[in-house]
Amino acid sequence: MPVKAQSQFLQVLTRDEAERRFREHLTLAPLGAETVALHAALGRVLAEDVVATVDVPGFDRSNVDGFAVRAGDTWGAMEEEPRRLSPTAETLAPGIVPQAEVTAGTATPIATGGMLPRGADAVVMVEHTDMEGGRLVVRRAATAGENVSYAGTDIARGETVLRAGQPLSSREIGVLAALGLDQVPVHRRPRVAIFSTGNEIVAPGAPLPVGAVYDSNAAILAAAVEELGGEPVRLGVVPDNEARLSAALRQGLACDAVVFSGGTSKGEGDLSYRIVAALQDPGVVAHGVALKPGKPVCLAVTQGKPVVILPGFPTSAVFTFHEFMAPVIRAFAGRPPEQRQLVDATLPMRVNSERGRTEYLLVGLVPGERGLAAYPMGKGSGSVTTFSSADGFITIGQHTEILDAGAPVQVQLLGQGLQAADLILVGSHCVGLDWLAGQLVRQGLRIKSMSVGSTGGLMAAKRGECDLGGIHLMDPATGVYNTHLLTPALELVPGYGRMQGVVYRRGDARFEGRDAAAAMATARSEAGCAMVNRNAGSGTRILIDRLLEGAQPAGYGVQTKSHNAVAVAVAQGRADWGLAIDTVARQYGLGFIPVQEERYDFVLPRDRLARAPVQAFLALLRSDAARAALRELGFRVDPGG
Numbered sequence: 001m002p003v004k005a006q007s008q009f010l011q012v013l014t015r016d017e018a019e020r021r022f023r024e025h026l027t028l029a030p031l032g033a034e035t036v037a038l039h040a041a042l043g044r045v046l047a048e049d050v051v052a053t054v055d056v057p058g059f060d061r062s063n064v065d066g067f068a069v070r071a072g073d074t075w076g077a078m079e080e081e082p083r084r085l086s087p088t089a090e091t092l093a094p095g096i097v098p099q100a101e102v103t104a105g106t107a108t109p110i111a112t113g114g115m116l117p118r119g120a121d122a123v124v125m126v127e128h129t130d131m132e133g134g135r136l137v138v139r140r141a142a143t144a145g146e147n148v149s150y151a152g153t154d155i156a157r158g159e160t161v162l163r164a165g166q167p168l169s170s171r172e173i174g175v176l177a178a179l180g181l182d183q184v185p186v187h188r189r190p191r192v193a194i195f196s197t198g199n200e201i202v203a204p205g206a207p208l209p210v211g212a213v214y215d216s217n218a219a220i221l222a223a224a225v226e227e228l229g230g231e232p233v234r235l236g237v238v239p240d241n242e243a244r245l246s247a248a249l250r251q252g253l254a255c256d257a258v259v260f261s262g263g264t265s266k267g268e269g270d271l272s273y274r275i276v277a278a279l280q281d282p283g284v285v286a287h288g289v290a291l292k293p294g295k296p297v298c299l300a301v302t303q304g305k306p307v308v309i310l311p312g313f314p315t316s317a318v319f320t321f322h323e324f325m326a327p328v329i330r331a332f333a334g335r336p337p338e339q340r341q342l343v344d345a346t347l348p349m350r351v352n353s354e355r356g357r358t359e360y361l362l363v364g365l366v367p368g369e370r371g372l373a374a375y376p377m378g379k380g381s382g383s384v385t386t387f388s389s390a391d392g393f394i395t396i397g398q399h400t401e402i403l404d405a406g407a408p409v410q411v412q413l414l415g416q417g418l419q420a421a422d423l424i425l426v427g428s429h430c431v432g433l434d435w436l437a438g439q440l441v442r443q444g445l446r447i448k449s450m451s452v453g454s455t456g457g458l459m460a461a462k463r464g465e466c467d468l469g470g471i472h473l474m475d476p477a478t479g480v481y482n483t484h485l486l487t488p489a490l491e492l493v494p495g496y497g498r499m500q501g502v503v504y505r506r507g508d509a510r511f512e513g514r515d516a517a518a519a520m521a522t523a524r525s526e527a528g529c530a531m532v533n534r535n536a537g538s539g540t541r542i543l544i545d546r547l548l549e550g551a552q553p554a555g556y557g558v559q560t561k562s563h564n565a566v567a568v569a570v571a572q573g574r575a576d577w578g579l580a581i582d583t584v585a586r587q588y589g590l591g592f593i594p595v596q597e598e599r600y601d602f603v604l605p606r607d608r609l610a611r612a613p614v615q616a617f618l619a620l621l622r623s624d625a626a627r628a629a630l631r632e633l634g635f636r637v638d639p640g641g
């Protein structure tokens with residue numbers, strides 16, 4: 001099939017200009033009000049001020065079980081010198097309207113919540129009284145007003161108790177009920193139509209063909225719309241077909257806003273843009289914004305309704321949604337603009353940025369020697385997980401190309417803000433460490449874990465930014481793992497061994513039943529035998545280069561960054577062999593020829609060793625249960641075993 005020319009963005013706008021053009025055609029105000037039952041009001045936003053029409057409490061109320069008295073009658077009362085009063089005939093349970101007045105020298109029995117009778121101005125607690133011969137003996141003096149809540153002290157009639165724009169949580173709902181309201185005026189929730197486009201996109205729950213991708217965008221967008229006070233209208237996955245897309249857009253325009261993702265930057269399949277470009281009044285206001293991620297976002301308005309095409313890449317979709325669409329939904333829903341929560345931090349490593357685009361870099365925050373350190377968490381625009389694991393993001397201006405290690409940055413926090421952690425893990429990822437961390441979480445520890453590779457973990461430990469890091473770095477000179485990089489401030493705790501070997505598809509006669517030497521001889525010499533390589537600097541790469549003895553077979557240039565990526569390339573036939581650990585070979589059902597054990601150990605800053613969560617980790621690591629579980633996962637917990 002001939003490849004058609006890519007359609008280019010006509011004009012890439014700055015973020016602010018795109019926002020200005022978008023908002024110029026929108027009214028950022030609530031869409032209207034409706035009345036809902038009190039029990040359905042949770043999470044809604046009040047549309048009107050609530051003015052109390054009753055007093056709360058509605059009468060002068062006793063706060064204790066005891067006797068309503070005239071305080072003056074009790075003055076001077078003491079254990080040795082009690083005062084004696086005559087009880088009146090009535091007993092004031094809550095809900096009883098008193099009939100008898102408390103006159104001088106009398107007292108009326110009253111329960112907590114009872115209505116104070118005329119004449120009384122205080123309540124003596126039952127504990128401070130006795131009955132003797134039909135008379136009440138008061139052993140402690142009361143001051144006027146003691147143990148009484150006067151009418152209207154909590155809420156006074158005429159008082160504005162809640163204001164329009166207030167989101168209703170359980171607390172406000174309690175207040176509304178206390179005022180006797182069973183119906184509440186709230187802002188109408190904006191209905192936001194959401195769909196995903198792309199022939200490769202599959203709804204969660206369905207089987208996933210090779211090359212297909214689960215629709216995560218629609219789910220995250222729908223949930224975000226709800227969080228912002230809107231009502232998502234889910235229109236599902238729409239294939240790349242002009243008629244189907246137009247129909248979905250038409251259906252969506254019955255709502256207050258339309259958001260869909262995918263197909264904003266493609267040349268050939270650039271259908272999303274084409275159908276939105278047909279809108280008028282005014283139609284598309286921006287296509288292409290100098291943002292990273294998010295460049296291909298397309299903003300349109302038609303008859304006051306926003307229509308936004310988000311880039312398909314999940315991180316780009318979420319960023320552009322929050323940048324342009326979230327404030328509009330908040331305003332439509334009657335919510336105040338979001339307050340930005342900023343914290344100061346330092347970059348632990350150098351970061352390169354693209355000139356000409358404002359870049360948002362997701363970071364994880366850990367406390368270090370110089371305040372917070374902001375670790376870039378970016379796995380690229382296509383990542384689905386970065387958003388849920390990051391604490392916030394920094395904004396790199398469009399004219400900045402480099403931020404040096406140690407640069408001060410401001411981090412805008414996401415979601416709940418900064419969560420404290422008991423144990424911080426920074427280093428290389430391993431499913432064995434995952435298991436250990438999971439056990440500690442079950443013990444109630446809060447764990448923050450960042451996968452930055454072995455070298456990153458070692459550096460973090462040196463800077464005192466983590467409690468421990470998993471590392472697996474071989475000394476090329478000796479073949480020994482991890483010990484050569486230690487400093488006096490660091491302790492190395494033995495972890496476990498991971499067997500590395502040649503992975504291949506089962507049944508491949510070039511590898512099946514052979515030993516490592518024979519397999520490598522074939523791999524080095526046979527022309528049609530393609531490999532998948534690892535990134536330079538990784539421990540596995542050092543081993544690969546040793547085994548290849550200078551040969552560079554087909555696929556040598558394909559440098560993946562993880563054991564899993566190697567296994568997938570072999571399993572899917574893009575390569576015939578690679579080097580990975582045996583646990584991964586098992587997961588992907590691949591054949592495995594053992595070559596060498598690598599050590600995955602833990603590096604710990606000594607000055608943090610005494611911390612209780614660190615000790616908990618070390619105790620767990622040494623426990624029989626953990627050793628058994630790690631063995632079960634395929635790791636070697638006994639030296640040489």
Ligand SMILES: Nc1nc2c(c(=O)[nH]1)N[C@H]1C(S)=C(S)[C@@H](COP(=O)(O)OP(=O)(O)OC[C@H]3O[C@@H](n4cnc5c(N)ncnc54)[C@H](O)[C@@H]3O)O[C@H]1N2
Nearest residue numbers: 196213214215216217262263264265266295311312313316
């Ligand atoms: N030659 C150029 N190529 C690209 C450019 C460019 O300027 N010139 N821009 C890049 C940028 S930046 C981005 S961001 C992406 C956005 O592309 P599209 O909006 O057209 O998105 P798709 O191609 O449809 O998908 C991209 C990617 O995301 C996956 N995807 C799509 N929808 C979903 C979903 N609902 N849930 C999960 N994942 C989804 C899709 O499978 C693709 O992997 O374009 C660059 N290219």
Ligand code: MOO
Nearest residue numbers: 293294295316381
């Ligand atoms: O805008 Mo794209 O989102 O840079 O990846």
